[in-house]
Amino acid sequence: MGNLKHYIKALSSGESYYTLKVKLTYICNFLAAFHLLLTVAFFLTEIYPMMIYCAFSVFFFAVYIRGCIRKEQFGFSVLVSIFEVLFCSFAATFCVGIEAGFSVYNFALIVACFYLSFVIEKFRSKESIPFFLSLFSALLYVIGYIIDNVNGPMYALPNEHWVHAFHVANYVVSFAVMIIFNFLFVWEIKSNQNILETQNDKLTEMAHIDPLTHLMNRRSMNTHLQQSMDALRSSGKRFSLVLCDIDDFKKVNDTYGHDAGDLVLVNVADIISQNMRSGDVVCRWGGEEILILIHAPLETATNAAERIRQMIAEKVTYYEGQAIQVTMTFGIAESIPGYKIEHLVQQADDKLYIGKKNGKNIVVF
Structure with a gap:
């Protein structure tokens, strides 16, 4: 327990650090596992188009995206993953209705977009990327809401219990994702601060210490x-x-x-x-x-x-x-x-x- 507390403290202070490849691999594994759960849920509710799509997404994340991450194609992996989740959220809302809560992932993705644009080097100088992705996510939410209000869901879930189960589960996962990405954002900032302080200490030492004798200059x-x-x-x-x-x-x-x-x-x-x-x-x-x-x-x-x-x-x-x-x-x-x-x-x-x-x-x- 003591080691766990120490580890959590090190994470929150930015003292412990994971590479971008490791973090993206964890995110990829989570998305693969989450789509696997959705595959089972849609099978049990007999929403077979979504079941097939989610089953395909499991292999998509577990094989293709993981392969891209191993090749360090980070920017491509993130963009494709974001669009997949957006499409999955929109398709699920279209199929089972907005009451099931799938559209809430659009909001969770806004937080994820800004975090990922912060940690991926090629996106850091392109502030417009997270802005337009967030705008697109919000637009899809509005479109899904309008379609559901005009036409209703394409498929009916077996009973109200499934509607409530999907609703609660989707909101819980979405809030968890937003909390985690906000935590990661703080972690990333503190890690960068630690690196900057270390570099400043080295520069201070170089400015005040003789490199040969290690005496003051x-x-x-x-x-x-x-x-x-x-x-x-x-x-x-x-x-x-x-x-x-x-x-x-x-x-x-x-x-x-x-x-x-x-x-x-x-x-x-x-x-x-x-x-x-x-x-x-x-x-x-x-x-x-x-x-x-x-x-x-x-x-x-x-x-x-x-x-x-x-x-x-x-x-x-x-x-x-x-x-x-x-x-x-x-x-x-x-x-x-x-x-x-x-x-x-x-x-x-x-x-x-x-x-x-x-x-x-x-x-x-």
Whole structure:
């Protein structure tokens, strides 16, 4: 029962999704089964022309339309099926009268027409198709009503019980069809919303995340830097910037190739990001440079940088059987009220430059 509730919830929220082929196959199976029931009903009531027609329709849906759906001839399958149901409704009304309720399927088809024109790609840009199909359906209803009032039904049902049975059954099925197609419409819209949200999330990630290292990119970091500067002005909360650069990275690329260099960069990024506290931010600032925003004073940032420096120096990256070791130099600047972000980044860059000039593999603060 729990699984059923979860499944129904997933359907109603649009999280569960069926392909168009599967949905049309279900509709086709329903139409075949429904015409089979009509075949039996018309046999029992001795309305043999409708019995023969419905028996033919069973094979029509079960064999021909199913075959068209398998070949993905969706537009043709839907149009032919709609016209068949319209003709069946009109013919049944003509044969047994409007009191039997077959004409109510004309209204159910209006809902179905708009849903199917929404899900079938070739119909989406042709808003006139469901409109004219609905108009044609309404016209057939009016014609059937007039003919029945003028001439009466062609065949009389055995008794009033059959009239009531047909009437109730047809209305129940028609309302069920309208409810189901409305549910499917909502389901389809929510499914499309889920797909759109997923695509938007991916686009957002592409806009803010470096694809190689999966660190934030420079644009995202600028937002965090501005927020930290605003917090400094409003509450005096200090932060530190750590700018670090892989030593002799060009030599790694020249010696082992750019793929090896990318692997080294990814490993370095992983070490840094895994050793940051919650709330601290790491980004790929450019090339082999990584900028770290630490929401703490200089001393805390220096200790973190030193710990990471040692881990990177000890890390061995293996590429095609070759062991590669690199080091990293760190420059640290602490936030100063009144300074612009650009000035703080430049301070960290100046410290990094000093470290590069003094042997590399060092933390300068």
